Amino acid sequence: xxxxxxxxxxxxxxxxxxxxxxxxxxxxxxxxxxxxxxxxxxxxxxxxxxxxxxxxxxxxxxxxxxxxxxxxxxxxxxxxxxxxxxxxxxxxxxxxxxxxxxxxxxxxxxxxxxxxxxxxxxxxxxxxxxxxxxxxxxxxxxxxxxxxxxxxxxxxxxxxxxxxxxxxxxxxxxxxxxxxxxxxxxxxxxxxxxxxxxxxxxxxxxxxxxxxxxxxxxxxxxxxxxxxxxxxxxxxxxxxxxxxxxxxxxxxxxxxxxxxxxxxxxxx
Numbered sequence: 001x002x003x004x005x006x007x008x009x010x011x012x013x014x015x016x017x018x019x020x021x022x023x024x025x026x027x028x029x030x031x032x033x034x035x036x037x038x039x040x041x042x043x044x045x046x047x048x049x050x051x052x053x054x055x056x057x058x059x060x061x062x063x064x065x066x067x068x069x070x071x072x073x074x075x076x077x078x079x080x081x082x083x084x085x086x087x088x089x090x091x092x093x094x095x096x097x098x099x100x101x102x103x104x105x106x107x108x109x110x111x112x113x114x115x116x117x118x119x120x121x122x123x124x125x126x127x128x129x130x131x132x133x134x135x136x137x138x139x140x141x142x143x144x145x146x147x148x149x150x151x152x153x154x155x156x157x158x159x160x161x162x163x164x165x166x167x168x169x170x171x172x173x174x175x176x177x178x179x180x181x182x183x184x185x186x187x188x189x190x191x192x193x194x195x196x197x198x199x200x201x202x203x204x205x206x207x208x209x210x211x212x213x214x215x216x217x218x219x220x221x222x223x224x225x226x227x228x229x230x231x232x233x234x235x236x237x238x239x240x241x242x243x244x245x246x247x248x249x250x251x252x253x254x255x256x257x258x259x260x261x262x263x264x265x266x267x268x
Contacts, residue, residue, distance in 0.1 A: 012129070012132060013132060013136065016129070016132045016133055016136045016137070017136045017137075019133075019136075019137060019141070019145065020136065020137055020138075020141060023051050023148070024112065024145075024149070027111050027112045027113075027149055028111070028112060028113050028114055028115065029110075029111045029112075029116070029149075029151065030047055030049065030149075030157060032115070032116070033047045033151075033155060033157075034046070034047055044154065044155065045154060045155040045256060046155060046252065047155045047156075047157055048155055048156055048157065048161040048165070048250055048252040048253060048256065049148075049157035049158050049160070049161055049250075050158070050160040050161060050246055050250040051148055051158070051160065051244050051246075052147075052148065052158070052159055052160040052171050052242075052244055052245060052246035053144070053242025053243065053244045053245065054140065054143065054144035054147065054233060054242070055235075055237065055239075055242040056170070056171060056172045056237055056242045056244070056245040056246060056247075057144075057147055057159050057171045057172065057174075057237055058163075058171055058172055058173060058174035058175075058179060058237045059225055059228060059233070059236065059237060060174055060175060060176040060178075060179040061147065061159060061163075061171065061174045061178075061179040061182065061183075062143060062147065062228055062233060063219050063222065063224060063225060063227055063228055064176065064179040064180055064182070064183045064215055064218070064219060065104070065143070065146065065147060065183055066104070066143070066222050066227050066228075067183075067215065067218030067219045067221060067222045067227075068183040068184075068186065068214075068215065068218050069101070069104055069107065069183065069186065070101075070102075070103045070104040071218070071221055071222050072103075073103065073104050073105075073139065073143075073227075074139060074222070074227040074228075074230045074231050075230070076103070076134075077134070078105075078131060078134050079103060079105030079106065079109070079127075079130030079131045079132075079133050079134030079135075080103060080105070080106060080127050080130050080131060080134075081103055084101075101187070102126070103130060104142060104143065104146050105130040105131075105133050105134050105142060106126050106127065106130040107146065107150070108130070108133060108142060108145055108146045108149065109126050109129035109130045109132075109133055110122070110126050111146075111149050111150065111151075112129075112145075112149065113125075113129055114126055114129075138231070138232065139231035139232070140231045140232040140233055143231065143233070147159045148160070150186065151189040151190070152165075152166075152182050152185050152186075152189055153165070153166070153185055153189050153190070153192055153193065153194065153200075154189065154190045154192075154193070155256075156189070159171040159174075159182075159246075160246035160250065161250055161252075161253060162182055163178075163182075163246070164246075164249035164250065164253045165194060165249075165253050165256070165257070166178070166181070166182070166194055166198060166199055166200060167198055167199065168198060168249075170245070170246055170247050170248075171237070171246055172237035172238055172245070172246075173237075173238075176215065176216075176219070177211070177215075178199070179215075180211030180214075180215035181199060181200040181211050182200070183211070183215070184200065184210050184211040184215075185200060
């Protein structure tokens with residue numbers, strides 16, 4: 001038993017550490033999404049995803065992600081806010097609504113390795129993996145992974161696919177308003193769709209009105225671009241020399257737009 005635990009621990013550390021250099025070819029969430037789209041009775045669209053280096057992602061989107069998803073991200077030394085984690089555990093025990101969100105590290109751990117349904121086992125493993133991610137990877141790399149692996153609408157995965165699908169521009173050119181619309185899709189991306197003329201259509205909540213009301217304040221709360229420079233993201237996206245720049249839309253984006261498909265699916 002002890003040997004098994006040691007081997008499992010070493011394997012987990014090695015797998016997480018490899019993400020410093022390796023862009024994951026898939027994730028647990030992507031595999032689940034792909035399986036759903038192949039079911040004979042499913043109306044889900046096939047997932048669309050293409051990697052883009054962080055140097056070629058608009059700073060507007062990156063700072064909007066931090067402001068909306070995890071305002072303490074740039075200055076936190078670990079992957080879990082344990083005070084908030086305890087509040088979530090207590091709320092679950094009392095059968096009450098979740099009082100807080102997860103850190104970017106926790107969300108990345110969940111997307112990479114775990115499953116959608118919330119339960120105590122998943123939350124415990126998620127906290128462990130998030131701690132490993134924070135130990136093994138720099139903040140800059142965690143943010144790059146997150147921006148590439150988060151879902152921005154039914155089957156639209158990562159900043160590259162999202163920027164072209166919703167706005168017809170590369171991820172380096174996203175404005176603050178466009179970035180605000182994208183982060184407004186979180187954490188329930190499958191309940192929204194693309195507007196006929198581009199941008200995010202109104203879903204269960206008016207994401208456009210929400211973003212205009214809140215994103216400027218959230219960006220100010222994290223001190224704008226300084227939240228990026230502290231983790232090593234400097235300069236403008238247009239200056240980025242990354243090999244993977246997503247300067248043209250993934251072919252599957254054209255195919256989906258031609259079909260006029262918005263995608264359907266369960267609430268994430």
